[in-house]
Each structure stands twice: as structure tokens, then as C-alpha cells.
Amino acid sequence: MEEKERYNENDCVEAGLSCSIKGKVVILNRESLPPCSQNQLYYCLCGNGAGVNPTGRAVFLVSLRTGEFSLKNRNEVVGVLKPELLPDQAKLQLSQIRPVGALDLQNHEPKYSGYSFLPDGRYAAGVWLCSEQEVLSYVEMQKSYQHRIMICDREDFCVLEMESGKLLHPSQKELDAFRCPQDGGIEMI
Template identity: 70%
Template sequence: MERNTLYTAKDCSATGLGCSIQGKVVVISQDTPERQLYFCLCGNGAGANPSGCAVFLVSLRTGEFALKNRSEVIGILKPELLPDSAKLQLSQIRPVGALDLKNHEPKYSGYSFLPDGRYASGVWLCTEQEALNYVEMQKPYQHRIMLCDRDDFCVLEMENGRLLHPTEEAMEAFRNPRNGGMTMT
């Protein structure tokens, strides 16, 4: 169910200039609740104790990019308050620094699911690091996350922040290539 009252600082896990908002869902001061939720991509105003005021955002209502002033940010939304429609929109955002799809071949697709099984189309991801960044970006907000390879085989599945596939040991081997390493296949 969509919210009909404005989000306030009480709905935020962190507020003020002392917190980094990059890679987080933020609440913007607006006139309607559905126009308040954005995902922060970057900007010289996105870090903790920022050197500037510009923040680059994606609307979780329309998917459109926006440039806002850090002073318009109330804070970081508590993940449990993110409505389903915003979760579906968030699932369509590629990680910050993702390679341009015009010049790079995607290796993976990322999916995020609501508890009732609904999901939006997959997001193309070009490298293992992009795939892991997608998971980290979605993990606080999504019920279930799945990464598939180009043949549509599941290479990673997580539910409620808990890794289901592959095992924790296999993920550690992937993260630490000095110990033999592995690839996500």
C-alpha cells in the first residue's frame, strides 16, 4: 500500500551532513510522498561531511535522473519503509560506475523480487564486480535477489540478506582469488 503522508526525519535511519548518502535510498523534501524517494548515485554532496552540495539521484517513482542540492535531502530512508513500487523501480538501477552497454557485453542479469514473487525485468551487468555491486546495492531493500549468467543459469541467490546459492565458502573463494579463486558460473 502506498503512503499518503509525507516522510520525515523520523522515517530515516540517518540524517544530517555527517552521513554518506551515496548508494542509499534518500528522502527529499517535497510536496507529496511519492515524489520524495530517490536513489543517490553520486555527487560532491553525497559523501559524509561533503565538500560540495550537488547530488545525482534517480527517482524511485519515474526512474528519471535528477540533480538536487544536499540541503534538500532529509535523510536515508529506513529500508523497511520503502514501498513495493519503489523497490521495483530500484531493482532497475545499475550500480554506480557500471560499464556502458553500448561498448561492453553483459555477462549477468540481476533480478530483485518482492515477497509475493513480483519482479521487474532483469538488469544487465557486465562484470563480476558490477554483479556484486548490484547485490550490495539491493540487499538492504529487496526480499530476494538473483544473479543469472548469459545462459540464464542462477549463479547467486539471496533471500532476506541470507545467501542461498552458492555456499558462503564458495563466495569467499570468489572474493579472495589468492586462495585459488573462482568465477561466478
């Protein structure tokens, strides 16, 4: 998918203050951008303006062109981009974002690597993930936008794989057992 020159509300699956933008790709209003910037696509990390009917205005975003962090006002956000309109280059940039709340890599040992693939097989470098919760958060943030997601352990063995939003490995039964360890769940190797 090639990037459009200009995105607007017609390119949104949701718009306005009645939708949550946290953990989603959003379109910024072109008028709120510097004149030299063409980038309207950002990933919303968090902020008191990110929820439904927000109590504040601040939203923390990551540019899907440069990877740079930005603090914007919620009123600068047009809405949530339709996943099928996300350009390939933006998908590759999105695949490099670690989940909100991910542990600091200087003080914690990564246990997994997360990869996201385009339909033609292209992908960017893996993202370090330090816990099973980070793995689940990474998958959750990527699954609406990426063709294929793969999580590998430190030995580079695949421990989770999804394609087109469908779980390929492990089985759904094994994944459910992992999510509910009090019921005799499994451990990710």
C-alpha cells in the same frame, strides 16, 4: 508496503551531514520539490555532496517513482529512508538501477542479469551486468531493500541468490573464495 503521503525525518535511519547517502534511498525535503510532484523517494548514485561531512553540495539521484535522473543539493535531502518503509513500487524501480560505474551496454557484452523480487514474487525486468564487480555492486545496492535477489548468467542459470539478506547460493565459503582470487578463488560461470 504502500507509499506514505509524506515522509519526514522520523522515517529516516540517518539524517544530517554526518551520514553518507551514497548508495542509499533518501527522502527529499517536500519544500524543494515542484508543487505538482509528490515523489520524495530517490536513490543516491553519487556526488561530492553524498559523503559524510561533504566537501560539496551536488548529489546525483534517481527517482524511485519515474526512474529519471536528478541533480539536487545535499541540503534538499532529509535523510536515509528506513529500508522497511520503502514501498513495493519503489523497490521494483530500484531493482532497475545499474550500479555506478557500470560499463556502457552499447560497447560491452553483458555476462549476467540481476533480478530483485518482492515477497509475493513480483519482479521487474532483469538488469544487465557486464562483470563480476557489477554483480557485487548490484547485490550491495539492493540487499538492504529487496526481499530476494537473484543473479543469472547468460544461459539463465542462477549463480547467486539471496533472500532477506542471507546468502542462499553459492555458499559463503565459495563466495569468499571468489572475492579473493589470489587465494585460488573460483570463477563465476
